Amino acid sequence: MDRIEVKFSTEDMDAKTGEFSGYGAVFGNVDSYGDVIAPGAFKANLREWAKAKKLPPMLIQHGGWMMGDMDALPIGIWTEMEEDDTGLKVKGRIINLDTERGKTIYGAMKEGALDGMSIGYRAKKFTLGTKPEEPRRKLEQIELFEVSVVTFPANGKARVAAVKSAEQIKTIRDFEDFLRDAGGFSNAAAKAIASRGFKAADPRDEDGADLAAMLRRNIATLS
Known part of the structure; x- marks a missing residue:
């Protein structure tokens, strides 16, 4: 094709x-x-x-x-x-x-x-x-x-x-690759965003919890 x-x-x-x-x-x-x-x-x-x-x-x-x-x-x-x-x-x-x-x-x-x-x-x-x-x-x-x-x-x-394949993100490395390919971010920026996004899953961190929720919402929307 x-x-x-x-x-x-x-x-x-x-x-x-x-x-x-x-x-x-x-x-x-x-x-x-x-x-x-x-x-x-x-x-x-x-x-x-x-x-x-x-x-x-x-x-x-x-x-x-x-x-x-x-x-x-x-x-x-x-x-x-x-x-x-x-x-x-x-x-x-x-x-x-x-x-x-x-x-x-x-x-x-x-x-x-x-x-x-x-x-x-x-x-x-x-x-x-x-x-x-x-x-x-x-x-x-x-x-x-x-x-x-x-x-x-x-x-x-x-x-x-x-x-289109957001549902295939399973690890932080997958998310870094996703940010570079889908978002056009540099390697450094993708690592920083991915790291903060995964660390933010800790509910004790208010800012992090908001970021994690946004991440989950974006991935769910495009899955």
Whole structure:
């Protein structure tokens, strides 16, 4: 199967409205954990969102990963979301373009420094591969939690796979790798954040307990 990077085109961006479009996920794209999304995987959940008369939130870096209260605040709104022959096609706009945060995010997107999209989801139905040449999991039904604008590493697929596979984090080393791949942190920053996050599990430490709760919530959301 082909490996396709999930990027949006800066040519479609509107400087006045902050609008842009692209794909939150694509079909036939094997990630580094061996998962592939099957056509039709989003349809049922998109119908549920339509009934609720809203769409999943638009975040940056899947909520920022513990860097501050503002990280979980949506950076924009999705105005259109549908499944086509390629994957999950989305259209949206960045909000608050008159603020420093809005200008920074939009500027990074316009210049191509922030040019990827990724989904936070739960696999509701999947088929396990039984042969070496088959994907590890064929994802047949997905529940969407959010669609994020993200920064991709040189290997764009590694970034998407790491974010989608939060449930595979079992050790502090796994979490360090996750932060580097999914969050774009340096080795030193990933070690510091991971160390504090795991140490914070001690309930006697009030600040640490809050951090641990945030860590558990973020991982649960993307699992």
